[in-house]
Amino acid sequence: MTDQPRLLVVDDDADLRDLIAGFLIDQGLQVETAADAAEMDAALARQPVDLIVLDLMMPGEDGLSIVRRLRGPRRPGVIMLSAMGEDLDRIIGLEVGADDYLPKPCNPRELLARIRAVLRRRSESETQVTGGPRRRFGNWTLDLISRTLTRPGQPDAQLTDAEFRVLTVFLDRPQRVLSRDQLLDAAKGQDADIFDRAIDVTVSRLRRKLGPGDPIRTIRNEGYMFAERAEDA
Known part of the structure; x- marks a missing residue:
């Protein structure tokens, strides 16, 4: 830039x-x-x-x-x-x-x-990508530079800024229940108020891009949990 x-x-x-x-x-x-x-x-x-x-x-x-x-x-x-x-x-x-x-x-x-x-x-x-150029979880791979999700047998999925940041939060905090407010704060930091309660929209479309068997779990009355652990690819 x-x-x-x-x-x-x-x-x-x-x-x-x-x-x-x-x-x-x-x-x-x-x-x-x-x-x-x-x-x-x-x-x-x-x-x-x-x-x-x-x-x-x-x-x-x-x-x-x-x-x-x-x-x-x-x-x-x-x-x-x-x-x-x-x-x-x-x-x-x-x-x-x-x-x-x-x-x-x-x-x-x-x-x-x-x-x-x-x-x-x-x-x-x-400019502040950590953990290498790609991260792998289950049979998905996330390219941290192009923000592209790949999976065998599925078309590549391009992530928006919000989707990428939410997925990164999930990858950094696997198998932990995260409330909507926690996700919003972690993904947006001091700019969280800009996006208000749109976290559900972002998670929903991220799930669609992950496709069948996505690892995002809805925890009733609490928030979301990411079921897969990530590793550098």
């Missing part, structure tokens, strides 16, 4: 787009803008970015569809903005792979704090 992170603000509201971009530029960030998915794709083709501030509701391809197709080990971070601030909308945004979600209108300083938090978490995941 560069010393000055590169951001892309994607919103069909030109006034809001320019307002956000101008504020972030004043804070020392490199910022490009796009009015829709086509302009976003063109901007990404010119140069990759570290994070996208993405509007949910836009003409043509919407924000949820865009997040679903932003895959791969070098996927930029995504913070979704939406005039629809209901919990369900927030959960759906996180479930499809967004790193954070803010309702419109948002305080620019809060947006800046969320951007810095997402960039910091992604940087830590890239």
Whole structure:
């Protein structure tokens, strides 16, 4: 990640787009803008970015569809903005792979704090990997650099930032009952309040990516337990 992170603000509201971009530029960030998915794709083709501030509701391809197709080990971070601030909308945004979600209108300083938090978490995941490049548990292997899960006979699964951090917590604390709050605190640290109670959503989609026989056990009224022990691969 560069010393000055590169951001892309994607919103069909030109006034809001320019307002956000101008504020972030004043804070020392490199910022490009796009009015829709086509302009976003063109901007990404010119140069990759570290994070996208993405509007949910836009003409043509919407924000949820865009997040679903932003895959791969070098996927930029995504913070979704939406005039629809209901919990369900927030959960759906996180479930499809967004790193954070803010309702419109948002305080620019809060947006800046969320951007810095997402960039910091992604940087830590890239530069502070411990225990070797891969970890193996059961017949699964987790690549700590690309955040990819592999398993014989199953397609590879790319993990989002939240899924990767939760799985890492499980691997570091096997066969122990962890409450939702413990998982949230361990996975997000001081940024836990950002994700509120979305830990169940993250665990659910992590289970789907692990596939049949996943080692995550639900402990009624207590939380979750990871049944497999990990080793360096």
